[in-house]
Amino acid sequence: MQSNKKEIRMHLSLLRGAFFAVSALLLAMNVGAAESDQPTGPSIRPKGSGVMITRSIRNGSLESLRDIVVRPDDFDKNGRSEPVERIPGPGHHGPSADAIPGARFSDPRIVQVTVMADSAFAVSVGSNVLGVGKGFAGPQGKFSVNVPPPDTVGAVGATQFVQMVNSGFAVFDKASKAVVFGPVPTNSLWQGFGGACEQDIGGDATVVYDKAAKRWIVSQLAFESRPQMLCIAVSKTSDATAGWWLYAFTPSSTDLPDYPKIGVWPDAYYETANMIGPQPTAAKLCAYDRASMLTGAPARSQCFQLSSDFAGVLPSDLDGATPPPVGSPNYLVNFDTRGTGPTSSSLNLWKFHVDWANPAHTTLSAPTSIPVAAFIGACDFGGHCIKQMGALVNGLDSLGDRMMYRLAYRNFGSHESLVATHAIDVSGSNQTATTGVRWYEIRSPGTTPVVYQQSTYSPDATFRWMPSIAMDKNGDVAVGYSASGRTSNPSVRYAARLVSDPLNTLNAEKTMHAGAGAEKAGNTRWGDYSAMTIDPSDDCTFWYTNQYLAASGTLNWSTRIGSFKFPTCN
Numbered sequence: 001m002q003s004n005k006k007e008i009r010m011h012l013s014l015l016r017g018a019f020f021a022v023s024a025l026l027l028a029m030n031v032g033a034a035e036s037d038q039p040t041g042p043s044i045r046p047k048g049s050g051v052m053i054t055r056s057i058r059n060g061s062l063e064s065l066r067d068i069v070v071r072p073d074d075f076d077k078n079g080r081s082e083p084v085e086r087i088p089g090p091g092h093h094g095p096s097a098d099a100i101p102g103a104r105f106s107d108p109r110i111v112q113v114t115v116m117a118d119s120a121f122a123v124s125v126g127s128n129v130l131g132v133g134k135g136f137a138g139p140q141g142k143f144s145v146n147v148p149p150p151d152t153v154g155a156v157g158a159t160q161f162v163q164m165v166n167s168g169f170a171v172f173d174k175a176s177k178a179v180v181f182g183p184v185p186t187n188s189l190w191q192g193f194g195g196a197c198e199q200d201i202g203g204d205a206t207v208v209y210d211k212a213a214k215r216w217i218v219s220q221l222a223f224e225s226r227p228q229m230l231c232i233a234v235s236k237t238s239d240a241t242a243g244w245w246l247y248a249f250t251p252s253s254t255d256l257p258d259y260p261k262i263g264v265w266p267d268a269y270y271e272t273a274n275m276i277g278p279q280p281t282a283a284k285l286c287a288y289d290r291a292s293m294l295t296g297a298p299a300r301s302q303c304f305q306l307s308s309d310f311a312g313v314l315p316s317d318l319d320g321a322t323p324p325p326v327g328s329p330n331y332l333v334n335f336d337t338r339g340t341g342p343t344s345s346s347l348n349l350w351k352f353h354v355d356w357a358n359p360a361h362t363t364l365s366a367p368t369s370i371p372v373a374a375f376i377g378a379c380d381f382g383g384h385c386i387k388q389m390g391a392l393v394n395g396l397d398s399l400g401d402r403m404m405y406r407l408a409y410r411n412f413g414s415h416e417s418l419v420a421t422h423a424i425d426v427s428g429s430n431q432t433a434t435t436g437v438r439w440y441e442i443r444s445p446g447t448t449p450v451v452y453q454q455s456t457y458s459p460d461a462t463f464r465w466m467p468s469i470a471m472d473k474n475g476d477v478a479v480g481y482s483a484s485g486r487t488s489n490p491s492v493r494y495a496a497r498l499v500s501d502p503l504n505t506l507n508a509e510k511t512m513h514a515g516a517g518a519e520k521a522g523n524t525r526w527g528d529y530s531a532m533t534i535d536p537s538d539d540c541t542f543w544y545t546n547q548y549l550a551a552s553g554t555l556n557w558s559t560r561i562g563s564f565k566f567p568t569c570n
Helices: 005-029 072-076 186-190 195-199
Strands: 052-055 058-062 124-130 153-156 160-165 168-173 179-185 206-210 215-222 229-235 244-249 256-265 268-276 282-288 300-305 314-318 330-335 344-353 368-375 404-411 416-426 434-443 450-457 463-471 477-485 488-497 510-513 531-534 542-549 557-565
Touching: 072 179, 153 206, 153 531, 153 542, 160 206, 160 215, 160 557, 179 186, 186 195, 186 215, 186 229, 186 244, 195 215, 195 229, 195 244, 206 256, 215 256, 229 268, 256 404, 268 314, 268 330, 282 330, 282 344, 330 404, 330 416, 344 434, 368 434, 368 450, 404 463, 404 531, 416 450, 416 463, 416 477, 434 477, 463 542, 477 531, 477 542, 488 542, 488 557, 510 542, 510 557
Parallel strands: 256 314, 314 404, 434 463, 463 531
Antiparallel strands: 052 300, 058 244, 124 557, 153 160, 160 168, 168 179, 206 215, 215 229, 229 244, 256 268, 268 282, 282 300, 314 330, 330 344, 344 368, 404 416, 416 434, 434 450, 463 477, 477 488, 488 510, 531 542, 542 557
């Protein structure tokens, strides 16, 4: 959920003192805490280092998620439509127009307008089931409240798939495809923890699976507290319905850590956020103490605050059984918004190396500029130009001002690869005034990063946006996304390629689930993100989750969870 900070602060300014008192009382009552309940005060900066060090203001334990008291009313908390917090695009650094200026063009030379025939081995489809949203029910009851946007995200583990939306989540059995737990409000994970993490259901939830440790990691915001908190939970086993270690961090004493995204790395859990406050929006890059959090011990974070030139940064998330080379930093990427022209033509890559023993040795490199084909982010770097079928419907938000989750990393031994994606405006010939999916494979991030392949997938006039990308152990790639147009309802689709296919191309598009309705006037919010992940059991099967509408209406979204793989990967 993108938080309307000005509105929240205005409505709550008279209640801050009372909330602090109540929060402190709730914290003091939680006997399960493993350390002091009091905030740690200002961040510490080691001499000679720009890193900011904080520790968890609270940590505790949930013995079993299966034993929580289900509180359906929690779904109603903070259930309101809120506008997106836009990231300034190149050339304007302010609110951008919703219309696509006719004089601005993305590079047409890398637009894939010809639909490739399927590879010799087309994908084989696995599961395709209803996810959390309108019409969803599970062992804990029905999902009752749709918060716009859904922030649909999910991850696949050893035996389960965990799906989260803005106000709730559910756990599915991977083999049977059946829901085994949920839906429950997201803050159920912090039940008994006390304070804002238990009381608030701030949204922007993210879930990833730590494949090496066989653990789940969940984060979500608690933005109605002061200071605003980032709540992180780490499962004690690979069973998401069992026990969890619980944490509350305060990345800033004043700003909201909006749109947080997390990635797993051997030395830390890396999380990025757009800091929203009195100053212009800027990214904060944080490393959380993975080793301590796997045991439930008090944990620290080490963070760097970037300037307002940089926002929408993603951390790399490790896929596959082969870790990065020993001592490798985490790689973080965004696209450059500092230019004075109407387009962007480069990505930025940072290297974040954390040293837990001596934080003065923790480093963040200056950003390396990676040239790419010129582009304009979808809907002129944001806005709601995405068309839907029907006359009485709105344009939908594109979030074309940022990279889309995840930045997936894989070490092949012979080379390292990052795959990344976002939505752009597509212009030229029959592609005028539509949006397409730009995707990249970046190699050698640890030395001199280069774009090994890049393309814009836009085979027709359909609007494609809200993408997510992943790569299997063979090097095959799949991109999932939303697709909509003047003659079609928003639907869940994907396109994939074998490693042996011609570079810069995807095969024919597949529809995972066709939408049967459009978002009517009154709400433009859509997605905020979707999630493509790789099954750790075979390192071949792609799992994808995204939203759609089963019938036209307002705030009545549903979600889908599907899987597929190439038979050549086994």
